[in-house]
Amino acid sequence: xxxxxxxxxxxxxxxxxxxxxxxxxxxxxxxxxxxxxxxxxxxxxxxxxxxxxxxxxxxxxxxxxxxxxxxxxxxxxxxxxxxxxxxxxxxxxxxxxxxxxxxxxxxxxxxxxxxxxxxxxxxxxxxxxxxxxxxxxxxxxxxxxxxxxxxxxxxxxxxxxxxxxxxxxxxxxxxxxxxxxxxxxxxxxxxxxxxxxxxxxxxxxxxxxxxxxxxxxxxxxxxxxxxxxxxxxxxxxxxxxxxxxxxxxxxxxx
Numbered sequence: 001x002x003x004x005x006x007x008x009x010x011x012x013x014x015x016x017x018x019x020x021x022x023x024x025x026x027x028x029x030x031x032x033x034x035x036x037x038x039x040x041x042x043x044x045x046x047x048x049x050x051x052x053x054x055x056x057x058x059x060x061x062x063x064x065x066x067x068x069x070x071x072x073x074x075x076x077x078x079x080x081x082x083x084x085x086x087x088x089x090x091x092x093x094x095x096x097x098x099x100x101x102x103x104x105x106x107x108x109x110x111x112x113x114x115x116x117x118x119x120x121x122x123x124x125x126x127x128x129x130x131x132x133x134x135x136x137x138x139x140x141x142x143x144x145x146x147x148x149x150x151x152x153x154x155x156x157x158x159x160x161x162x163x164x165x166x167x168x169x170x171x172x173x174x175x176x177x178x179x180x181x182x183x184x185x186x187x188x189x190x191x192x193x194x195x196x197x198x199x200x201x202x203x204x205x206x207x208x209x210x211x212x213x214x215x216x217x218x219x220x221x222x223x224x225x226x227x228x229x230x231x232x233x234x235x236x237x238x239x240x241x242x243x244x245x246x247x248x249x250x251x252x253x254x
Contacts, residue, residue: 036076047074088114171201
């Protein structure tokens with residue numbers, strides 16, 4: 001019995017020392033940062049963490065790496081801390097309403113090319129892409145107890161000749177400057193556009209599922225607004241406008 005107790009104690013001690021050694025590993029120490037670029041400006045992305053886009057992968061013998069997701073914010077900026085080493089930057093295997101210039105698609109469902117990165121110190125890199133459509137002249141106003149969102153849409157002349165048509169438009173109203181596909185107050189409408197067009201979305205201020213109702217105890221006199229368009233056959237990734245803040249949002253019906 002005494003020998004058994006001693007043996008168990010030794011096993012526990014070894015496990016403890018092993019866990020201490022594991023916990024004392026150095027933390028990731030180098031950073032990759034950058035931004036998505038379109039037409040010489042930041043590309044306005046969804047920013048919803050649930051919508052993965054970029055990931056980095058390590059390859060080699062004995063490695064089974066599904067990749068580390070790199071979050072991209074609403075302004076197209078990204079950053080990720082990593083351990084020093086060789087990585088391959090690629091895209092999640094999804095269909096997108098844009099093409100990256102340096103990362104080619106390998107075919108439907110086959111994934112994408114990758115860019116090799118020798119990450120020994122902090123690096124900054126920009127990734128240029130071509131959206132299939134351009135959203136312009138976005139406005140947000142309060143009219144007749146509604147937040148009224150209007151936007152123009154035009155096919156990007158740099159996009160491939162044949163691209164999916166626009167089938168839906170969405171409007172978002174949030175209480176903070178973070179407005180993305182996960183924003184609670186969202187309204188959508190059918191909007192079929194094949195070349196150019198415009199749309200208008202109304203978000204009610206009062207009543208069921210309104211701006212005041214969805215956000216409880218919402219006495220803010222401002223709202224942050226945004227719109228997006230969904231393309232046929234691309235149900236999870238949209239093209240977005242910038243984010244506009246509107247003031248003097250009424251607290252009671254006018």
